[in-house]
Amino acid sequence: MDFEEFLRKKGLKVTNQRLAIMKVLENSGSMLTATEIFERVKEIFPGVNFSTIYRNIELMKKKGILCTVARGERIPSYGLRVEEEHHHHFVCKGCGKSLVIEYCPMNFMGEEVKKKGFLPVEHEFVVYGFCRDCEGSGLKK
Amino acid sequence: MDFEEFLRKKGLKVTNQRLAIMKVLENSGSMLTATEIFERVKEIFPGVNFSTIYRNIELMKKKGILCTVARGERIPSYGLRVEEEHHHHFVCKGCGKSLVIEYCPMNFMGEEVKKKGFLPVEHEFVVYGFCRDCEGSGLKK
DNA sequence: ACTTGAAATGCAAATAATTTGCATTTAGGA
DNA sequence: TCCTAAATGCAAATTATTTGCATTTCAAGT
Known part of the structure; x- marks a missing residue:
């Protein structure tokens, strides 16, 4: 870039x-x-x-x-x-690397949002875990 | 309680x-x-x-x-x-109150998780916005 | 109720993180 | 090239967090 x-x-x-x-x-x-x-x-x-x-x-x-x-x-x-587009992250607890998540939960929450009468402005979604490289290695604590 | x-x-x-x-x-x-x-x-x-x-x-x-x-x-x-069960939050930018979100994105991500080879351990999902009470009032900036 | 060891607390001081005011420098448009 | 707003460095002030240690307290077992 x-x-x-x-x-x-x-x-x-x-x-x-x-x-x-x-x-x-x-x-x-x-x-x-x-x-x-x-x-x-x-x-x-x-x-x-x-x-x-x-x-x-x-x-x-x-x-x-x-x-x-x-x-x-x-x-x-x-x-x-x-990425230019809105997205979320996987964050690896082993090496710290982050991967882009394409799935955005806000696209699937219309019903609950309406029910609760909540006006969403922004949101955050992060998944922590282990990437392919770290999963096997002894990096898990 | x-x-x-x-x-x-x-x-x-x-x-x-x-x-x-x-x-x-x-x-x-x-x-x-x-x-x-x-x-x-x-x-x-x-x-x-x-x-x-x-x-x-x-x-x-x-x-x-x-x-x-x-x-x-x-x-x-x-x-x-x-709540005893796993859940997420709405957080109101007006009054600070938080409401429970029942929807959990992890239940719908199996495919992408598999594709990326990521092993999820924990996650966070928070939606910020305005609750019913604050939506109308001049609290929005 | 009494004893006892581990857990929890308060205190004080160290460390780390963040913010701010101000003087100086610099990027980039006229 | 000149000029101004924006950006920077510096130093100092705040604010947040952690830690060691002496003392207190909880709660399990008498």
């Missing part, structure tokens, strides 16, 4: 720090915490400051460039939003 | 602090952050310490007494697990 063009299209200035964040997330293929992103960005761009990371994570999330996964884990993780 | 009996059944000692946590969550009907829980527990049990709250949240989560909701919000919120 052409990150520069992508940023411009979203109305964000192209900076090395932003490119580094996206590169880090792309290479990782996993969801990373803010701290993990910071550490890896520092390797390719030593001068970065943590506040830049935080500010950009928020911004890029708002622009739909990043997606979030959080949970009992307390600290949320972020990933590059690879 | 009889909290005392409930704690015993889970193999946890009955303490005022724990009862207070459960009472607070029951009265609220919403998902609360650790800090919110702490503040409200302090009102009915002034002596509590924050570390007691944290330790109990972890423990009660592990025992299935509490459920978690998290997200871009960074800080997770906890709620009393009212």
